[in-house]
Amino acid sequence: MTESANARRSAVVFGARNLGRAVIELLVAEDWAVTGVARSEATLAGVTSAGALAIQGDVTDQASVREVLEAAAAAHSGVQLVVNAAAAYGGDRSGPFGGGPIAEAPADAFDSWAAAPARSAFTFLSATSAFLLAQGTPATIVQATGGSSRRAAAGRGLWAAGAFGVRALTQAAALELRGQGIHVALLIIDAGIQPLAELDAREGNEAMADPRELAASVLYLADQGARSATHELQVTPLAERWVP
Numbered sequence: 619m620t621e622s623a624n625a626r627r628s629a630v631v632f633g634a635r636n637l638g639r640a641v642i643e644l645l646v647a648e649d650w651a652v653t654g655v656a657r658s659e660a661t662l663a664g665v666t667s668a669g670a671l672a673i674q675g676d677v678t679d680q681a682s683v684r685e686v687l688e689a690a691a692a693a694h695s696g697v698q699l700v701v702n703a704a705a706a707y708g709g710d711r712s713g714p715f716g717g718g719p720i721a722e723a724p725a726d727a728f729d730s731w732a733a734a735p736a737r738s739a740f741t742f743l744s745a746t747s748a749f750l751l752a753q754g755t756p757a758t759i760v761q762a763t764g765g766s767s768r769r770a771a772a773g774r775g776l777w778a779a780g781a782f783g784v785r786a787l788t789q790a791a792a793l794e795l796r797g798q799g800i801h802v803a804l805l806i807i808d809a810g811i812q813p814l815a816e817l818d819a820r821e822g823n824e825a826m827a828d829p830r831e832l833a834a835s836v837l838y839l840a841d842q843g844a845r846s847a848t849h850e851l852q853v854t855p856l857a858e859r860w861v862p
Contacts, residue, residue, distance in 0.1 A: 680745040736783025809826055
C-alpha cells in the first residue's frame with residue numbers, strides 16, 4: 619500500500635454473514651472505513667450495528683457490484699480492499715450435498731453446484747477489477763473459496779468443479795492485475811466455517827474454521843506490500859477430522 623500512515627483505508631465486503639461479518643468487525647476495530655454489502659435487510663442491520671456503512675447489493679450482478687463500489691468510494695474517498703465472502707449457488711440444491719455421485723446427479727445439478735459459484739466469482743472479479751483499474755491506485759482483492767478448490771471428493775465433484783472455477787478465475791485476475799499495483803489473493807478455507815452465533819454461545823468445534831481467525835487472514839493479505847504479496851493462502855484447522 620502507498621497510502622500515508624495517517625490515511626484511513628477503505629474496504630468493501632460482499633457477504634456480511636459469518637466470515638463477512640467477522641471481516642467487517644475486525645476492519646472497523648482496526649479503524650478502516652468499511653462498507654458491508656448484502657441482499658437481506660436483516661443482514662444489513664447487522665452491518666450497521668457493527669459500525670460499517672450498509673449497502674444493499676448483489677455480487678452476482680456486475681452492475682450492482684459496480685454501483686456498490688462507486689458508492690463506497692464516494693463515501694470513503696476511494697477503496698483499497700474488496701472482499702468477496704458471499705457464497706452464491708443456484709437452483710434449490712436439493713439432493714446430496716455437493717451434487718452427489720456424477721452417475722446419479724440430475725440434469726440441473728451442474729448449474730446449482732458448479733456453474734453458479736464460478737459465475738459469481740467472475741461477476742465479482744470482473745466488475746471489481748474494472749473499477750479498481752479506473753480508480754488507478756493500489757488495492758487488494760480477496761476472493762474466498764473452499765478446500766474443494768484444491769481437490770475433489772467422491773460425491774462432491776460438482777461442488778469441486780465450482781471451486782476449481784473460482785480458483786482459476788482468481789489466479790488469472792492476479793496475473794492480469796499485479797502489474798497495475800492491484801494485489802489479488804485467493805483465500806482457501808479448507809473446512810466448514812462455524813457460525814458466529816455458535817462461537818458467541820461458546821459452542822466450539824475445533825474441526826471447523828473460526829470466522830474471526832479467518833478475518834485476521836484477510837487483514838494479513840490486505841497489509842502486504844508489492845514485494846511480498848501472497849496470491850493464494852490456505853487456512854486449515856488443526857483438527858483430526860475435516861468438517862464440510
